[in-house]
Amino acid sequence: MAGTADKVTEVFDFDREIDRRGTDSAKWDRYAGRDILPMWVADTDFAVHPAIPDAIRQRAGHPVFGYTQIPPRLIDLLVARMRERYAWEIEPDWLVFLPGIVGALHLACRAVGRAGDPVLLPAVVYQPFAKAPGFADRVNQPLPMTTRDGRLLIDFDALERLAPRPGQLLLFCNPHNPGGAVYREAELARLAEFAERRDLVVCSDEIHCDLLLEPGLRHIPIASLDADIARRSITLMAPSKTFNLAGLGCAFAIVPDADLRRRMKTNPYIVPHVNIMGLAAATAAYQFADDWNRQQCAYLAANRDYLVAEINRIPGLRLDPIEATYLAWIDVSALGLDDPPRFFEDAGVGLSPGREFGDTDFMRLNFGCPRSRVEEAARRIRAAIEALD
Numbered sequence: 001m002a003g004t005a006d007k008v009t010e011v012f013d014f015d016r017e018i019d020r021r022g023t024d025s026a027k028w029d030r031y032a033g034r035d036i037l038p039m040w041v042a043d044t045d046f047a048v049h050p051a052i053p054d055a056i057r058q059r060a061g062h063p064v065f066g067y068t069q070i071p072p073r074l075i076d077l078l079v080a081r082m083r084e085r086y087a088w089e090i091e092p093d094w095l096v097f098l099p100g101i102v103g104a105l106h107l108a109c110r111a112v113g114r115a116g117d118p119v120l121l122p123a124v125v126y127q128p129f130a131k132a133p134g135f136a137d138r139v140n141q142p143l144p145m146t147t148r149d150g151r152l153l154i155d156f157d158a159l160e161r162l163a164p165r166p167g168q169l170l171l172f173c174n175p176h177n178p179g180g181a182v183y184r185e186a187e188l189a190r191l192a193e194f195a196e197r198r199d200l201v202v203c204s205d206e207i208h209c210d211l212l213l214e215p216g217l218r219h220i221p222i223a224s225l226d227a228d229i230a231r232r233s234i235t236l237m238a239p240s241k242t243f244n245l246a247g248l249g250c251a252f253a254i255v256p257d258a259d260l261r262r263r264m265k266t267n268p269y270i271v272p273h274v275n276i277m278g279l280a281a282a283t284a285a286y287q288f289a290d291d292w293n294r295q296q297c298a299y300l301a302a303n304r305d306y307l308v309a310e311i312n313r314i315p316g317l318r319l320d321p322i323e324a325t326y327l328a329w330i331d332v333s334a335l336g337l338d339d340p341p342r343f344f345e346d347a348g349v350g351l352s353p354g355r356e357f358g359d360t361d362f363m364r365l366n367f368g369c370p371r372s373r374v375e376e377a378a379r380r381i382r383a384a385i386e387a388l389d
């Protein structure tokens with residue numbers, strides 16, 4: 001008989017095709033009734049770890065759903081997680097729970113600086129970044145990007161040519177959406193040094209931190225580098241991408257500096273509480289689903305390997321290596337299309353237009369789905385491109 005040290009690992013089935021029609025899925029309902037594979041918005045088509053619906057059912061078993069505090073168990077899990085994964089000692093009261101990361105980007109824009117101030121942000125990035133400064137009466141100051149060894153990164157040399165004002169906000173995204181790059185320690189240290197020298201506040205969106213697809217890579221929260229960058233940072237994380245809980249609205253910021261934290265919390269009547277089910281799901285996910293996520297990342301890495309090979313074999317397309325996320329940032333510029341999103345929809349594949357992220361040369365494909373669907377998408381794309389001219 002196996003000893004207690006031989007932990008039995010449950011194997012999860014990411015190949016399973018789950019019909020999401022009739023669930024009001026934003027991703028699937030966009031193309032309801034049309035033969036278009038939905039590979040746009042960033043949720044996956046994978047069933048979550050069973051502990052998550054169990055936790056929701058258990059909470060739903062109690063018939064009162066009043067105002068809820070953050071479960072102490074969730075706080076303990078997050079403090080331990082930061083320590084174990086990043087050797088980052090956080091205090092429980094640094095945590096600010098929020099219903100979403102996009103809202104947190106908007107809060108950060110209001111919390112730092114004054115009306116009219118420029119906000120630095122990557123020139124190519126997840127679309128809501130570019131909208132946040134304007135809604136807070138700030139203006140966008142794009143950070144030039146560069147592709148180095150196939151990794152789409154902030155151009156650190158160009159950064160030095162900028163002259164930000166002291167106290168300005170810099171929005172950062174690591175791992176990067178849409179490029180999938182994972183910033184290395186030396187790169188983060190360079191950014192942190194810049195922020196310290198220029199007296200900037202860094203709001204670092206690290207929502208994809210648990211979706212690393214390369215075994216040798218590790219995520220490093222920029223705030224964990226040293227005490228100086230920590231005190232000028234807002235780190236944003238959530239279980240939503242990792243554990244596929246986007247519809248449950250639960251996220252958190254880690255804000256070591258008390259004054260900055262207070263300013264992040266100055267809109268309490270605008271930002272709603274995190275809902276009960278989101279808290280139950282997050283607690284279960286962080287407690288029970290890391291092994292599920294390890295298997296998910298291995299599955300995604302295989303999807304990624306297939307897709308990178310396949311897309312690069314199609315004339316006119318280029319796909320650089322993807323270090324993290326389940327998002328493929330495909331250069332379609334060589335095809336010379338008038339309307340790329342329309343072309344791919346006509347091909348039967350619904351992608352996110354690159355223009356939404358700041359680069360019209362690209363389209364973004366979500367490969368967080370069973371392999372069979374990734375293969376079908378590649379087939380459809382190849383056929384449509386071969387039929388051109």
Ligand SMILES: Cc1ncc(COP(=O)(O)O)c(C=O)c1O
Nearest residue numbers: 042100101102126177205207251
């Ligand atoms: C970098 C990044 N930040 C934030 C979000 C969305 O976060 P939320 O749904 O919590 O607002 C996404 C979703 O794709 C994302 O990729």
